Amino acid sequence: AQKVTQAQTEISVVEKEDVTLDCVYETRDTTYYLFWYKQPPSGELVFLIRRNSFDEQNEISGRYSWNFQKSTSSFNFTITASQVVDSAVYFCALIKGGGADGLTFGKGTHLIIQP
Amino acid sequence: GAGVSQTPSNKVTEKGKYVELRCDPISGHTALYWYRQSLGQGPEFLIYFQGTGAADDSGLPNDRFFAVRPEGSVSTLKIQRTERGDSAVYLCASSLMGITDTQYFGPGTRLTVL
Numbered sequence: 001a002q003k004v005t006q007a008q009t010e011i012s013v014v015e016k017e018d019v020t021l022d023c024v025y026e027t028r029d030t031t032y033y034l035f036w037y038k039q040p041p042s043g044e045l046v047f048l049i050r051r052n053s054f055d056e057q058n059e060i061s062g063r064y065s066w067n068f069q070k071s072t073s074s075f076n077f078t079i080t081a082s083q084v085v086d087s088a089v090y091f092c093a094l095i096k097g098g099g100a101d102g103l104t105f106g107k108g109t110h111l112i113i114q115p
Numbered sequence: 116g117a118g119v120s121q122t123p124s125n126k127v128t129e130k131g132k133y134v135e136l137r138c139d140p141i142s143g144h145t146a147l148y149w150y151r152q153s154l155g156q157g158p159e160f161l162i163y164f165q166g167t168g169a170a171d172d173s174g175l176p177n178d179r180f181f182a183v184r185p186e187g188s189v190s191t192l193k194i195q196r197t198e199r200g201d202s203a204v205y206l207c208a209s210s211l212m213g214i215t216d217t218q219y220f221g222p223g224t225r226l227t228v229l
Contacts, residue, residue, distance in 0.1 A: 004157075033215050045158070045206065045220035091157050099214030100171055102148060105157025 002027040004094050006106035013082055014114050021077045021109045023092030029053075031097030034068065034075045039108070040088040048090075051075065053097075079111075087113045117142065119221030121207050127227045128197055136192040136224045140209030147190050148218060149182055150206040158206050163214055164190060170214070197228045 003026040013019050025034065036048040049059060051068050059066045063080045079086055089110050093103040120139040128134050140147050146165050150158035160174040164184045172182075179197075184190040194201055204223040210216035 035217070037220070042222070043204065044222045045208075047217055047219060050217050093157070095215055097215065099163070101173060102150070102160030102163055102171065102214065103158070103218060104160070107155070107157050 001101070002029070002032070002094050002096060002104045004092050004104050004106035006090075006092055006109050008109045009107070010110040010112065012112040012114060015084055016081050018078060018080050019082050019111065021079075021090050021092075021111065023075045023077065023106060025073050025075065025092070025094050027094060027096060029096040029098075033095050033097075035093040035095075035103065036066065036075075036077050037091045037093065037105075038088045039091060045091070048077075082111075082113045084113050084115050087111060119207055119209050119219055121205075121221040121224050123224060124222065125225045125227075127229065129229050130197060130199060132197050132228075134194050134197055134226065136194075136205050136226070138190045138192070138207030138221060140188065140190070140207070141219060144209035144211055144219075145187070146210045146212060146214060146216065146218075147184060148208040148210075148214075149190070149192050150208065150220075152204045152206055152223070154203075161192070165213070194226075197226075199228050202226055202228045 005024045032053045034051045038046045065078045067076045089108045091108045093105045149161040152158040163171040167187045179195045182192045206223045208218040208220045
């Protein structure tokens with residue numbers, strides 16, 4: 001079975017600092033997909049990014065960037081110049097290529113951006 | 116366009132009662148999923164529908180839980196003889212086609228069993 005570990009339970013930084021959220025995964029499948037979701041206080045999960053196991057290119061979207069490294073089974077998420085609106089719980093998730101068992105989520109990292 | 120919607124947003128019931136939770140997926144999405152999220156945890160997979168049929172129900176915790184999607188659109192999650200341990204937020208998601216497509220989530224139904 002697959003597993004996703006987000007070792008950082010809570011991170012607190014001051015606005016404008018850069019912050020990296022760690023995600024380490026375990027799977028025996030060679031084909032899989034990785035995701036990051038944001039869950040603001042309102043509770044609705046918001047999709048941020050999807051990455052397949054054959055695409056190790058890093059991605060940047062505005063202040064957000066993602067670093068996927070198969071060698072270390074990691075898919076880390078960096079927010080540059082953090083803002084108060086970035087405060088939320090962030091989840092990393094994985095699904096295997098066949099799709100069975102649905103998305104496997106980590107326990108989430110609660111990010112607090114202080115003004 | 117409209118996102119995934121779920122009703123009710125909150126449901127309080129007594130132990131032993133029956134409850135139904137409804138999910139309206141994004142229009143045109145053929146795949147629909149139910150997850151359960153307990154406090155301080157990530158969502159846990161319950162069941163996946165492709166069209167009208169349950170393609171994977173391996174996450175349903177026991178036979179008190181059942182879900183249907185009779186016309187391939189709206190889905191209902193049904194819980195019989197509710198227990199206090201069933202208290203959680205029940206999330207619904209949909210994706211355009213298959214289970215490995217991006218899943219878009221609804222706001223959830225917070226179920227409280229007294």
